[in-house]
Amino acid sequence: MVKMSNLSVFSGSSNPELAMEIAKCLGTGLGKLELRKFADGENYANYLESVRGKDIYLVQSTCSPQNDNLMELLIMIDAARRAAADTITCVIPYYGYGKQDRKANDREPITAKLVAKLLEAAGADTVLTMDLHADQLQGFFDIRADFLYASGPLTEYFMKKKLSDIIVVAPDVGSSKRARAYAKKFGAELAIVDKRRPKPNESEVVNLIGDAGGKTCLIVDDEINTGGTVVNAAEALIRNGAKEVYVMASHGVFASNAIERLEKSPVKEVIITNSIPYRGGSKKVTVVSIAKLFAGAIGAMHDKKSLAQILRGGK
Template identity: 45%
Template sequence: MPTVVEPKLIAGNSNLPLANSIARRMSLYRGMSVGLVDARVERFNDAEIFVEVFENVRGEDMFILQSTSNPANDNLMELLIMADALRRSSAARITAVIPYFGYARQDRRTKARTPITSKLVANMIHEAGIERVLTMDLHAAQIQGFFDIPVDNLYASPIFALDVKKQFAGRESELMVVSPDVGGVARARELAKRIEAPLSIVDKRREKPGEVAEMTVIGDVKDKVCLIVDDMCDTAGTLCKAAEVLLGHGATEVHAYISHGVMSGPAVERVTNSYLKTLVFTDSIQPTEAVANTHNIRILPMAPIFAQAILNIWNGTSVSSLFETDTIGPIYEGIL
């Protein structure tokens, strides 16, 4: 088998701008051109997915770049079929780079006779021949245990912390990090530690999925600039309601830092008309034109951290080093 010389990237259709940005950042880090493997990922007339790889990948270290965002089923099938094509083409190792891992909300049985779809997807990924997964801000940390292969879960909080320190320079004493529910406290606490800010919680009660019946603020947010931290924003109902409740309890401004901008249904309209001063997403999911043009939404690039993580995996060096501010700071110097 030939010696593996360089990592090779191949991308599905879910987020081509991010895939191209990762390739450009890797070219910068390597000091040589790193491009996407020439391939076609298309659909037959009946919507079946077809993949053809035009380059030799025998013995290569392959990285598939594909978020399983909307349309989740199509993008997941693209990932699995690409993995099968690479495995049958004798790739030495296949790593799935999944910036946004879909089906992560179905990580346990909340009612009788319901599936644990996250585990099912993990099994499918393993059986397709994928040997490692690189993702970011899983909805539930225990999903890593659903896989029988290594999973590297990156975090957006170091990048959020850099952005907060720049955007709110000189106002650090006014900041208050807010978790929009009890389940997200650990995520919010992580950012609060990084920016040395206090923590508050908005306790919510749902009548049914997508609808919030009641919200209670735990903590004193009076005269504070509140930063809501969460892993995803789907219909934006909880987020916009939380902003309204926080202002009602005396907060001066409300901003939000969200890892994954799912933004389905009425989300854009809600955010546009909400009390949120700014809503910050990563580009783990390719923003729609409506999202990109919304006046109070900003997008942070994830290509630098994913490019470095891919190189670390390829080199066999630490990925967890990217959780540290001293490491991530130079990577994002001049970008944020």
């Protein structure tokens, strides 16, 4: 049981439903915090209860609108630091700007690193996040940072289907490591879709490495953005004789016309977490909660216990 003394959970505007669920799993409620905008659009935050000497956890996914949610989080951190909070942990289920983790062209920024520096500069002590776009982002933080994996809750849901002849599919070479970990959990084979990107947010399947014939295919990725990658992969799998196709992703970004694209695709079901609030109406989409995963990590951190078991359980 988590020792609730000196622990307070506050929610930003991006995902209050998840924050409330996390607090409930911890056996507490959300702290009182006023968030609003001035007439000119500037963000404002005011803690309506004392945080002096407390360990506070700020739940805020930096999803769309990314700039508003990130700025709000920075202001929440600054307000807590000036109100003499003992420790400030940013609980960021979805880490926005995570895809900008390297210079692909000359004179480009590495925005994922910039965001990490901004969190530290604002006064955060720790960052707790989940399923970063690439593992190397872990080295971008100079403050303490812990990284969770959604594979535990996601595989638990999928295993209840008791499907046979499963093959796990990486929709591109970059996601093969993640897909291999899922394949190990399911005791399944691995296939890889070889793709190229003619331009940003567009992908084109070149080749399928593996045999999908007569198989139930599970495409695994860190996020679904425009949906192009997973839809193209699903179509390639069906062309190669797949029986049916499921998609599993930690983050449902669903930018542009992603939902419409998935609706028209051969994908049978799309399984995501609630790291980002899902507001779509597609019956193909199933949302799996990560509240217990984050509550377990927060409880262990607050009680100064090891996170190793939680991290191993999620991988």
